[in-house]
Amino acid sequence: xxxxILQAALHKQGAFGNxxxxxxxxxxxxxxxxxxxxxxxxxxxxxxxxxxxxxxENRSASFIQVDNAVLEPKVKxxxxxxxxxxxxxxxxxxxxxxxYWWKAVAPDMDKYTATTALEKENGYFIRVKAGEKxxxxxxxCVFLSHEDQLQRVHNVVIVEDGAELNIISGCASDPAVDKxxxxxxxxxxxxxxxxxxxxxxxSWGENISVRPRSATIIDAGGQFISNYVCMEKAKDVxxxxxxxxxxxGAVARMNSILVAPKGSHLDIGGKVILExxxxxxEIVARTICTGGEIVNRGTLIGKAEDxxxxxxxxxxxxxxxxxxxxxxxxxxxxxxxxMSHEAAVGRIAPEEIEYLMARGLDEDEATxxxxxxxxxxxxxxxxDSLAKKISETLDTFSYNKGM
Amino acid sequence: xxxxxxxxxxxxxxxxxxxxxLHIAPGEVHVLFGPNGTGKSTLIGAVMGFERYEILxxxxxxxxxxxTEAPCYERARLGIGMMIQRPPTIRGLTLRxxxxxxxxxxxxxxxxxxWMGLSDFLDRSVNEGFSGGELKRSELLQLMAQKPDLLLLDxxxxxxxxxxxxxxxxxxxxxxxxxxxxxxxAGCDKGCCSFNCSxxxxxxxxxxGLIITHLGHILKxxxxxxxxxxYQGSLTCPGGDPxxxxxxxxxxxxxxxxxxxxxxxxK
Numbered sequence: 248x249x250x251x252i253l254q255a256a257l258h259k260q261g262a263f264g265n266x267x268x269x270x271x272x273x274x275x276x277x278x279x280x281x282x283x284x285x286x287x288x289x290x291x292x293x294x295x296x297x298x299x300x301x302x303x304e305n306r307s308a309s310f311i312q313v314d315n316a317v318l319e320p321k322v323k324x325x326x327x328x329x330x331x332x333x334x335x336x337x338x339x340x341x342x343x344x345x346x347y348w349w350k351a352v353a354p355d356m357d358k359y360t361a362t363t364a365l366e367k368e369n370g371y372f373i374r375v376k377a378g379e380k381x382x383x384x385x386x387x388c389v390f391l392s393h394e395d396q397l398q399r400v401h402n403v404v405i406v407e408d409g410a411e412l413n414i415i416s417g418c419a420s421d422p423a424v425d426k427x428x429x430x431x432x433x434x435x436x437x438x439x440x441x442x443x444x445x446x447x448x449x450s451w452g453e454n455i456s457v458r459p460r461s462a463t464i465i466d467a468g469g470q471f472i473s474n475y476v477c478m479e480k481a482k483d484v485x486x487x488x489x490x491x492x493x494x495x496g497a498v499a500r501m502n503s504i505l506v507a508p509k510g511s512h513l514d515i516g517g518k519v520i521l522e523x524x525x526x527x528x529e530i531v532a533r534t535i536c537t538g539g540e541i542v543n544r545g546t547l548i549g550k551a552e553d554x555x556x557x558x559x560x561x562x563x564x565x566x567x568x569x570x571x572x573x574x575x576x577x578x579x580x581x582x583x584x585x586m587s588h589e590a591a592v593g594r595i596a597p598e599e600i601e602y603l604m605a606r607g608l609d610e611d612e613a614t615x616x617x618x619x620x621x622x623x624x625x626x627x628x629x630x631d632s633l634a635k636k637i638s639e640t641l642d643t644f645s646y647n648k649g650m
Numbered sequence: 651x652x653x654x655x656x657x658x659x660x661x662x663x664x665x666x667x668x669x670x671x672l673h674i675a676p677g678e679v680h681v682l683f684g685p686n687g688t689g690k691s692t693l694i695g696a697v698m699g700f701e702r703y704e705i706l707x708x709x710x711x712x713x714x715x716x717x718t719e720a721p722c723y724e725r726a727r728l729g730i731g732m733m734i735q736r737p738p739t740i741r742g743l744t745l746r747x748x749x750x751x752x753x754x755x756x757x758x759x760x761x762x763x764x765w766m767g768l769s770d771f772l773d774r775s776v777n778e779g780f781s782g783g784e785l786k787r788s789e790l791l792q793l794m795a796q797k798p799d800l801l802l803l804d805x806x807x808x809x810x811x812x813x814x815x816x817x818x819x820x821x822x823x824x825x826x827x828x829x830x831x832x833x834x835x836a837g838c839d840k841g842c843c844s845f846n847c848s849x850x851x852x853x854x855x856x857x858x859g860l861i862i863t864h865l866g867h868i869l870k871x872x873x874x875x876x877x878x879x880x881y882q883g884s885l886t887c888p889g890g891d892p893x894x895x896x897x898x899x900x901x902x903x904x905x906x907x908x909x910x911x912x913x914x915x916x917k
Contacts, residue, residue: 598738601700605734606752606796607726616751620742620775
């Protein structure tokens with residue numbers, strides 16, 4: 248795509264979400280951190296909080312990008328996967344650039360993609376060759392360490408035919424950073440009968456804006472399981488990842504757990520396009536408002552015969568301020584598409600609280616138990632330690648009891 | 651165990667119960683008869699302490715303690731257990747977790763679920779998609795785990811088929827006698843129950859019950875000692891023989907029974 252088109256796109260607002268003036272941020276590539284050792288203890292704690300194990304023992308490979316600098320990626324010996332900076336991979340594999348770079352996400356989609364496409368490329372390139380199954384999860388961390396930083400990330404993930412990979416993507420910021428912005432483009436390609444589990448956990452600072460732009464293309468018999476968890480205050484996160492099922496029997500399942508405390512604005516969606524017969528999709532979102540703002544979009548587009556898809560946008564209001572806006576959308580382009588949705592937003596039913604109180608729980612315990620149940624979606628592919636961490640967060644996250 | 655003194659209760663500002671007096675001693679099981687809408691559920695709901703039942707006057711004592719103002723969960727912790735007539739579904743909270751909340755150990759969870767024929771339901775959301783009989787069994791299972799000293803049952807037979815009534819009845823009986831060791835379970839024959847056949851009839855029962863019933867089927871399984879008719883917001887025929895009163899209601903209806911028969915059948 249020509250530079251002129253991209254430059255013109257620098258003024259293009261996103262389809263959803265608040266418009267952000269990127270000129271207020273520092274778009275430099277200065278490496279404020281040279282190695283893991285330079286990351287503050289509080290920053291390391293944040294990284295662990297989003298599922299990143301710094302010793303990397305139970306991980307097949309580790310990738311860390313701090314601001315716009317990529318630390319040396321680590322891959323365990325004998326692990327049949329490639330992991331490198333996307334910019335490095337582009338030099339090494341021009342033929343892959345032709346095939347995969349900016350093919351799932353249009354670089355002129357909006358100012359955020361254009362800004363990322365115009366500058367030096369950072370991010371992770373991951374490739375698992377055909378038939379290889381990676382036992383331990385790969386962990387990728389994008390981290391903000393510098394005030395006013397504009398972070399650009401371009402990720403390319405290729406899981407070839409019959410291969411399997413589990414990615415844990417933890418995104419966080421140093422508690423010392425107040426204001427910053429993260430732009431993250433992820434393009435993921437899942438081959439025939441391949442499987443990718445992708446779990447993203449966000450824990451950003453209170454004044455940080457986040458604009459991920461992700462797209463996944465799944466070939467015949469491929470499976471994509473995407474989990475997204477955001478339970479901490481984040482000023483402004485907007486994303487609407489797109490998944491295209493382009494081969495027969497391809498399956499996508501997307502779970503999200505969103506908690507918006509006061510001061511958070513989360514505009515989170517998910518769109519799955521079922522392009523060929525025999526494809527299936529499920530989007531399950533559980534949102535909780537404890538005073539912040541949540542827009543929860545979900546879109547299923549059935550373009551072929553014999554597709555099946557289901558969408559759930561369920562929200563719980565635990566405060567008298569803030570809002571949840573659940574926007575499920577179903578588009579069918581054939582008579583034989585079976586698509587359904589369930590959307591419900593409300594408070595906890597008093598009968599449920601009373602029921603648990605009759606069994607001996609006080610009101611707070613009863614409320615917490617119901618909330619836990621509400622968030623108890625079947626998140627597959629999490630290592631035990633991470634599942635435990637999420638569970639602990641669910642146990643302890645503070646909710647406003649403005650019942 | 652339970653003493654209710656001069657209790658008047660309103661729901662949404664409308665008075666439902668007037669000056670109720672009731673005493674249930676340890677080991678006694680009382681039955682509450684009465685036409686629909688006379689306040690039977692209100693009475694046991696007020697004993698459990700649900701917020702929608704507004705106490706206008708009177709006192710409720712449990713084990714000698716004034717619980718009139720105590721919240722529902724404190725009453726549960728003190729030993730009052732209630733079978734909810736239409737329990738809500740709590741999505742994502744499994745039956746196993748629910749029984750654990752009620753106080754069951756992991757071993758008890760498995761054992762009790764097996765007795766109640768709910769082993770396959772343990773990892774489903776509590777009450778989600780349960781049939782009428784399954785709901786009652788789920789309630790009894792929770793109460794079994796809770797081990798209350800005062801068992802409150804609100805129409806345990808409603809919506810339940812014959813086979814399940816037997817199971818529900820025997821489970822209730824087990825809860826009332828559960829200091830005794832239950833037998834092994836599987837293959838236990840009819841007449842006796844898989845978990846109360848070894849209940850020791852000589853052991854002095856210390857637990858009490860208050861049961862609302864329309865048809866009285868539950869009485870085949872749970873021997874009740876006293877009966878009352880709740881009619882137009884007041885208790886009548888206090889302490890009568892349950893089967894006599896049930897027979898009288900069956901023959902002549904509540905009104906006649908209350909107006910004429912009470913004195914005769916009270917003996």
